[in-house]
Amino acid sequence: MDTLQKIPAHVAIIMDGNGRWALERGLPRLSGHKAGTENLREVIEACAEFGIKYLTIYAFSTENWNRPDEEIQGLMRIFRTMLDRELNNLHKNGVQLRHIGQLDGIDKKLQQKVQEAIKLTQGNQTLILNVAFNYGGRDEILQAVKKIVANGENIDDLDDELFSKYLFTAGSPDPDLIIRTSGEFRISNFLIWQGAYAEWYFTPTFWPDFNKEELYQALVAYNERDRRYGKVNQAKGK
Numbered sequence: 001m002d003t004l005q006k007i008p009a010h011v012a013i014i015m016d017g018n019g020r021w022a023l024e025r026g027l028p029r030l031s032g033h034k035a036g037t038e039n040l041r042e043v044i045e046a047c048a049e050f051g052i053k054y055l056t057i058y059a060f061s062t063e064n065w066n067r068p069d070e071e072i073q074g075l076m077r078i079f080r081t082m083l084d085r086e087l088n089n090l091h092k093n094g095v096q097l098r099h100i101g102q103l104d105g106i107d108k109k110l111q112q113k114v115q116e117a118i119k120l121t122q123g124n125q126t127l128i129l130n131v132a133f134n135y136g137g138r139d140e141i142l143q144a145v146k147k148i149v150a151n152g153e154n155i156d157d158l159d160d161e162l163f164s165k166y167l168f169t170a171g172s173p174d175p176d177l178i179i180r181t182s183g184e185f186r187i188s189n190f191l192i193w194q195g196a197y198a199e200w201y202f203t204p205t206f207w208p209d210f211n212k213e214e215l216y217q218a219l220v221a222y223n224e225r226d227r228r229y230g231k232v233n234q235a236k237g238k
């Protein structure tokens with residue numbers, strides 16, 4: 001893997017395709033979800049190696065509550081097991097765990113584990129890992145508006161910067177690169193405010209097969225992008 005010139009500060013991933021990965025193998029969907037946690041360690045460690053400072057992963061959306069109960073309960077169980085299994089390793093590697101979304105409404109035991117993990121890792125600085133769990137971009141914006149009103153903010157003070165402070169992602173810069181696996185080309189309610197100027201990378205690979213090499217390919221593609229933010233690139237004259 002050659003050295004890359006530009007490393008995005010913040011990468012966000014829509015980890016999609018677990019169900020189809022399982023289906024292809026004649027396995028139940030939950031096997032796909034389980035497999036989709038087993039590659040996470042490699043991807044997180046690769047992010048740290050590449051020098052990425054913030055990684056946000058979409059694990060469970062506000063819309064995922066509409067799945068069959070059995071799948072939801074299975075997912076909760078898998079996340080809990082994963083936290084138990086990975087927490088020490090994450091902590092050892094200097095990963096700071098944060099949660100984005102609403103913790104209320106999820107399994108009490110899982111809530112408690114997430115809170116303990118956040119507390120344990122709060123001083124770590126190598127990589128900030130935002131886990132989007134019970135997360136929805138519209139819900140996040142609505143919650144922000146409610147908090148802004150409740151705090152009696154002066155409407156004249158409201159700008160992008162102040163608004164961003166009310167989002168679940170307060171303290172993280174906007175994502176530079178958003179990756180979606182499994183060949184779907186949609187945002188599915190993910191970081192709809194923060195992703196305004198993100199570069200997108202799509203791969204047909206199902207999430208359980210996504211690895212360090214795939215991440216590298218996404219970073220190579222990112223390096224070829226010309227981020228103009230609505231301006232004209234003077235050097236290229238276009």
Ligand code: IPE
Pocket residue numbers: 015016017018019020021059060061064075182
């Ligand atoms: C992503 O995989 C994981 C979650 C949404 C929790 P899917 O479960 O959406 O997999 P597909 O899209 O059905 O293949």
Ligand code: IPE
Pocket residue numbers: 014015016017058059060061064184186188
């Ligand atoms: C988005 O994937 C949510 C997560 C990856 C957690 P979905 O599979 O739920 O999204 P849709 O339904 O295809 O838009």
Ligand code: MG
Pocket residue numbers: 016017018
């Ligand atoms: Mg999906």
